[in-house]
Amino acid sequence: MKKEVLANFPYTDLTVVAFVIFLGLFLSVIYWLFLRKGSAKFYEEAQLSSLSEGEKL
Amino acid sequence: MSNEASLNLESFSYNDAIVRKFVYATMLWGVVALLLGVTIAFQLASWKVNLGIPWLTFGRLRPLHTNAAIFAFVGNLIFGAIYYSTQRLLKTRIFSDLLGNIHFWMWQLIIVSAAISLPLGYTTGKEYAELEWPIDIAITVCWVIFAVNFFGMFHKRREKHIYVAIWFYIATILTVAVLHIVNSLELPVSLMKSYSLYAGVQDALIQWWYGHNAVAFFLTTPFLGLMYYFVPKAVNRPVYSYRLSIIHFWSLVFMYIWAGPHHLLYSSLPEWVQTVGMVFSVALWMPSWGGMINGLLTMRGAWDRVRREAVLKFMAIGLTFYGMSTFEGPLLAIKSVNNLAHFTDWVVGHVHSGTIGFNYMMVSAVLYFLVPKLWKTKLYSEGLATFQFWTATIGLVLYITSMWTAGITQSLMWRAIDGNGNLVYPNFIETVIKIVPMYWVRASGGTLVLTGFIVMVYNLLKTIQTAPKEAFVEDVYQAPSLASLKSTEEHSEGFHRKLEGLPAIFAVLALIAILVGSMVEILPSFLSDKFIAKNALVKPYSPLELTGRDLYIKEGCYTCHSQMIRPMADEKLRYGNVSSSAEHIYDHPFQWGSRRIGPDLLRVGGKYSNMWHYRHMYNPREVTKGSIMPVFTWLFKNKIDYNSLRKKMKVMKALGVPYTDSELENSVSDAKAQASKIMKDLNETGNVSMKQENKEIIALIAYLQRLGTDMGGKK
Numbered sequence: 159m160k161k162e163v164l165a166n167f168p169y170t171d172l173t174v175v176a177f178v179i180f181l182g183l184f185l186s187v188i189y190w191l192f193l194r195k196g197s198a199k200f201y202e203e204a205q206l207s208s209l210s211e212g213e214k215l
Numbered sequence: 216m217s218n219e220a221s222l223n224l225e226s227f228s229y230n231d232a233i234v235r236k237f238v239y240a241t242m243l244w245g246v247v248a249l250l251l252g253v254t255i256a257f258q259l260a261s262w263k264v265n266l267g268i269p270w271l272t273f274g275r276l277r278p279l280h281t282n283a284a285i286f287a288f289v290g291n292l293i294f295g296a297i298y299y300s301t302q303r304l305l306k307t308r309i310f311s312d313l314l315g316n317i318h319f320w321m322w323q324l325i326i327v328s329a330a331i332s333l334p335l336g337y338t339t340g341k342e343y344a345e346l347e348w349p350i351d352i353a354i355t356v357c358w359v360i361f362a363v364n365f366f367g368m369f370h371k372r373r374e375k376h377i378y379v380a381i382w383f384y385i386a387t388i389l390t391v392a393v394l395h396i397v398n399s400l401e402l403p404v405s406l407m408k409s410y411s412l413y414a415g416v417q418d419a420l421i422q423w424w425y426g427h428n429a430v431a432f433f434l435t436t437p438f439l440g441l442m443y444y445f446v447p448k449a450v451n452r453p454v455y456s457y458r459l460s461i462i463h464f465w466s467l468v469f470m471y472i473w474a475g476p477h478h479l480l481y482s483s484l485p486e487w488v489q490t491v492g493m494v495f496s497v498a499l500w501m502p503s504w505g506g507m508i509n510g511l512l513t514m515r516g517a518w519d520r521v522r523r524e525a526v527l528k529f530m531a532i533g534l535t536f537y538g539m540s541t542f543e544g545p546l547l548a549i550k551s552v553n554n555l556a557h558f559t560d561w562v563v564g565h566v567h568s569g570t571i572g573f574n575y576m577m578v579s580a581v582l583y584f585l586v587p588k589l590w591k592t593k594l595y596s597e598g599l600a601t602f603q604f605w606t607a608t609i610g611l612v613l614y615i616t617s618m619w620t621a622g623i624t625q626s627l628m629w630r631a632i633d634g635n636g637n638l639v640y641p642n643f644i645e646t647v648i649k650i651v652p653m654y655w656v657r658a659s660g661g662t663l664v665l666t667g668f669i670v671m672v673y674n675l676l677k678t679i680q681t682a683p684k685e686a687f688v689e690d691v692y693q694a695p696s697l698a699s700l701k702s703t704e705e706h707s708e709g710f711h712r713k714l715e716g717l718p719a720i721f722a723v724l725a726l727i728a729i730l731v732g733s734m735v736e737i738l739p740s741f742l743s744d745k746f747i748a749k750n751a752l753v754k755p756y757s758p759l760e761l762t763g764r765d766l767y768i769k770e771g772c773y774t775c776h777s778q779m780i781r782p783m784a785d786e787k788l789r790y791g792n793v794s795s796s797a798e799h800i801y802d803h804p805f806q807w808g809s810r811r812i813g814p815d816l817l818r819v820g821g822k823y824s825n826m827w828h829y830r831h832m833y834n835p836r837e838v839t840k841g842s843i844m845p846v847f848t849w850l851f852k853n854k855i856d857y858n859s860l861r862k863k864m865k866v867m868k869a870l871g872v873p874y875t876d877s878e879l880e881n882s883v884s885d886a887k888a889q890a891s892k893i894m895k896d897l898n899e900t901g902n903v904s905m906k907q908e909n910k911e912i913i914a915l916i917a918y919l920q921r922l923g924t925d926m927g928g929k930k
Contacts, residue, residue, distance in 0.1 A: 187465065191458040205457035207378045208447045211303045212692035215226065 222695040225373060229302045229689070231589050233315040237295025238585055240323060241578065242672045244287035247330075249665040251280035256658035258845070259812065260651060262835075265845035270334035272845045274771025278345040279333040284570060285343060285433060287326040292578045293437045294322065294361065297384050299585060300444040301368055304378045306694040310367025314360050321357040325350060337407040340768035340804050341422050343429050344398050348409045351399040358395065362388050369718040373694040375701065377718055379460040383440030385718070386468045386725045390432040393729065397737075398425035402866045405859060408765075410866055415799030416484055417740040419807055424475035424736055431471040434570065438577050439467070439506055442534065445581055446513045449526045455512035459505055467502040468725060470495050472732035477548035480557065481781040482807065483796040488736060489550070495732070496548030503541035510534045525600030529580035532608060536572025540565060558777055558811040560650065561622025564615045571611045571664055579603065579671055586675045590682035599674040603667035610663025613656055621653035625811075630785040638788050643814040648841045750797040753925045755872045756918070758860050758886035763918025765863070766911055767806070770847065777808035778817040778922070791818035791923065798926045801872050813844060818923030825893055826901040828916045850912040855890070857883045889917055 191197060258264040258273045265272050298309055309315050328350050332338075338345040346354070365388060369377075398421055401409040413421050447454050454460055476484060476492025511534050514527065521527045543565050547556050556562055587594050594600065628646040631639035640646055756764060767773075780786050782793045794817060799805055823831075827838055832850060835842035860882045868874045878885070890913045897903040897913075907913065 184462075184466070187462055191461055197458070201457040204376045204378070205447075205453040207304060207374060207376055208380065208444055209451065209453065210306075212227070212306045212373070212694040215691045215693055 223699040224693050225696050226691050226693050227306070227308055227373070228691050229299075230309045230312055230315060231299070231689070232687075233309065233312070233319060234295045234299045234585065235589050236316075236319050237291045237298070238582065238589065238675075240291040240319070241288060241295065241582065242675060244283060244291055244326060245578070245668055246665075246672060248280060248283035248288040249661070249668050251276055251283055253658065253661045253665050255280055256654065256661045259843060260654040260658050262843045262845055267846050267848060269336070269849045272770070272847075274774050274845070275334050275336055275338075277774045278338060278342075278771060279330065281343055282329050282333065282345065283326070285429065286329070289434060289570075289574050289578065290322065292581060293387075293433075293441075294318070296441050296445070296581050296585070297365065297437065299589075300380060300441065301365065301384065304374065304381055304444065305368050305372035306374050306692070307368050307371040310364045310371065314364040314367075318357060318360045318364060321353065321360065325353050325357060328353070332407065336769035338768060338771065339399075339401065339409060339411065340771075340773060340806065341398070341411065341418075341425075342773075342809060343426050344395075344422070347407045348399070348401055348403050349406065351395070351401075354395060355392075355399075358388070358392055362392070366718065366722075373697055373700070375697060377721065378443070379454075379457065379464060380440040380442075380444040381718075382464050382721070382725070383436045383443065385722050386464075386729070387432050387437045387440070389722060389726050390428065390436075390468075390472070390729045393726075393733070394425045394428050394432065398422060402869060404863050404866050408859070408863075410863075410870060411804035412870065413740075413805075414801060414803045414870070415805050416796045418802070418805040419479055419482065419799075420476065420484060420488065420740040421737060422805070423478040424472075424733065427475035427478060428472055430566075430569070431474070434574055435471075436468070438537075438574060439463070441577065441581060442506070442510045442530075445526075445584055446510050446530055446534075449524075449530060449580075449584060450514055450517040450520070452513065452516070455509050455515065459509045463502050463506040463509060465728065467499070467506065469728045469732070470499050470502060472729045473736065474499060474548065475736065477553065478809065479807075480548075480550050480553045481783070482779050483794045483799070485739065488739065491736070493548050493550055493553075497545045500542065500545045503544075504538060507534050507538040507541065510537075523597070525583040525594065525597055525604070526580050528600070528604050529576045529583065532604070533573050533576030533580055536568055536576060536611075540569035540572060543568065554781075554783065555626045556622060557781075558809070559622035559625045560618045560653070560810075561626075563810070564618025564622060567618070568611070568615050571607070571614065575607065575664065575668070579607070579668075582671065582675060586678050589686075590679050591686040592678060592682045595674050595677035595681065599670050603671045603674070606663045606667035606670070610660040610665075610667065613660030613663065615660075617653040617656035617660065621650040621657075624650055624653075629789070629811075630783070632785060632788070636788075638785060641789070643789070644839050644841050647812070647843060651843065654843075749800075750795075750926065753798050753800060755801045755867070755874060756921065757889055758864060758878075758882040759855075759889040759914050759917040760921045761863060761867070761918075762855055762860060762886065762911075763914035763916070763921075764806075766850065766915045767918055768804075770850075772816075773806045773808040775808075775810060775812035775844070777811050777815045778805075779807040780815055780817050786815070790815045792926065795926060798923070801867075803867065803870055803872070816919070816922055820920045820922040820924040824900065825896045825916050825920065826903075828919055829897055829901065829903065829912060832912055832915065847912075850915060851907065851910055853911045854909050855886070855911055855914050857886060860886060886914075890914070893917060893920075 254264070255273055255276050269275070298315065302309060329346055332347060332350065333345060337347050339347060365384065400412040402412065403409045411418050443454055443460055473495035474492055476488045477496045480489050480493065514521065514531060517527065521531050546552055547562065547565060583594060583600060625646050628640045628649060633639050780790045780792065780794045787793060831838045832847045834846055835844040861879055864874050864879050864882050868879065890908050893913050893916055894905060894908040897907070898905055
């Protein structure tokens with residue numbers, strides 16, 4: 159049994175399950191980043207951190 | 216009390232001295248790595264450039280070129296630029312100046328060790344991981360020092376949010392550590408000789424899991440981090456979409472690690488592993504292009520400056536080539552395309568569109584950014600930078616197009632079958648001679664790339680000369696402490712926002728993301744004895760054959776010859792029976808190779824006489840007119856090392872090769888007996904002096920004559 163599973167991959171249903179999981183995760187991330195309340199403001203502030211080096215004395 | 220009033224301001228400075236050191240090292244090793252690349256390019260165009268000197272031969276210099284380009288040239292830039300950007304992104308000095316200096320000097324020592332050991336033939340025979348075990352250990356220690364210095368900065372930081380560039384650095388540091396340690400597991404025979412813990416299919420899978428992800432996590436993720444820092448800094452505006460960068464990060468890090476098996480399509484690897492590798496490689500199109508688009512769109516509104524400023528010019532071309540090579544990579548991973556391209560120069564062209572097009576151009580951009588900033592001066596000449604831009608771009612185009620042409624020509628000639636089912640070009644050399652002109656074009660292109668780099672080094676050194684004395688005085692900066700920033704937080708944070716401020720948990724999650732794919736791919740290979748049907752015909756190498764195999768590895772034969780016959784009509788016609796996983800079970804390390812500058816050797820055993828091999832190794836053109844193979848005359852002078860034979864077999868036995876105690880006991884006498892038999896044949900057929908009996912060439916002939924004879928080859 160193990161030999162068969164490892165040598166071949168006949169379980170095509172598993173690829174559908176994997177696809178649904180990956181798509182679900184991807185859509186969740188999209189929701190989290192773009193649709194959640196307050197996201198836009200937070201990331202607008204966060205992206206500016208690359209430009210600041212602290213105040214030079 | 217207002218928020219501003221409650222902020223506790225702290226003063227600090229950045230350690231730019233360490234960055235300056237890495238900048239110098241990048242310039243130095245960049246010239247060395249590119250010079251080596253040009254040298255081996257000319258060696259393929261003309262065998263005479265090998266000069267007949269062992270340590271200057273293609274097989275030994277090619278690993279040195281790849282290691283120098285990846286770990287010395289690119290590596291030094293990564294370290295310097297990560298130290299520079301992370302200090303500023305976290306508003307803190309590096310964790311320890313002392314650790315920074317140890318890191319720098321230890322890395323240079325490792326590079327020098329590689330530069331000495333690889334030309335001398337001390338190699339593990341695994342691509343991009345050729346360095347022997349003491350150097351592997353030194354790399355691990357040095358990497359840990361770097362990691363401590365990097366992660367230590369988080370404790371001293373004055374910025375709550377961990378910017379996306381740093382996520383890419385975290386993924387780089389953790390993944391490279393995992394890749395290097397797992398792939399480098401080996402049992403030492405002596406101070407500079409070891410055998411891989413893995414064999415055959417298992418070794419191949421782990422090696423290409425490492426090899427592909429060395430590209431992903433040493434040549435790509437750190438540069439994407441640098442892109443997210445240096446492109447916004449150069450155009451003085453934030454990244455086009457920060458949210459896209461988050462999707463870019465997680466999808467890229469998760470998917471990249473699965474793609475390794477696309478290097479082993481149509482091999483004797485289990486079919487499902489190949490399919491998974493192909494699917495994830497194709498899926499990588501999306502995050503790669505998401506990142507490229509994000510980088511290029513960050514330059515919106517600054518395109519007029521691209522024409523004038525070296526930094527932006529090189530960033531724009533670098534990101535464009537990143538897009539092109541990450542389009543070509545998934546394309547090459549599709550099985551039907553890979554069928555055509557694998558083992559050909561097309562893959563070499565693809566690799567260089569990434570390493571020169573993306574890495575070289577981005578390194579140049581970062582250096583043009585850093586040097587004037589670090590030495591507090593202006594760039595010596597924008598004109599020279601423009602000159603470099605065009606020489607490098609034209610050189611790269613020549614390189615890529617010549618390799619595309621050579622690769623497709625090779626493949627079409629290899630597979631051409633006439634109406635009677637016979638090969639149209641049965642002599643492999645016909646396909647080599649046809650592409651030699653392309654090798655000249657490639658070498659010319661490489662020379663232009665090198666010329667451009669030397670011009671940049673000159674430009675940067677002249678820039679440094681104009682630095683004012685106060686350039687080395689550290690500036691003092693001021694920023695609120697992290698504690699005071701946290702105390703003024705106005706709103707509750709979501710999960711990912713908290714996560715972005717918690718480097719330890721973030722690092723663990725990133726590690727999990729890369730371990731999922733790694734486990735799925737690697738674990739089955741640890742059960743390889745379950746799915747590889749043992750074949751009683753497959754026997755361990757004899758002592759003399761084992762010695763010959765070590766010489767095969769030492770001379771870097773795998774850099775030109777494969778040992779993997781794919782299930783295709785033309786390969787079966789040309790080379791013999793298709794490879795099976797069973798016949799590689801004693802190969803520590805595997806020697807499937809990745810190119811066919813010369814023909815596949817898996818079933819070369821018995822195909823030619825001992826005398827043919829003897830003459831071929833002394834002067835390849837004596838038996839194969841037009842051959843571009845170097846001469847290996849030193850094998851006719853160097854004596855076989857019988858002293859270490861027993862130890863070698865003992866180590867092999869410890870790795871699972873079923874040598875008996877009596878075979879170990881009689882290893883030297885058995886080897887001498889086999890050498891005597893070959894010598895007698897050479898003496899009878901070619902009147903070769905019997906004094907040659909103890910020379911290395913005899914051991915190499917023993918190995919070559921054994922290849923593939925267990926299953927399907929001629930005895």
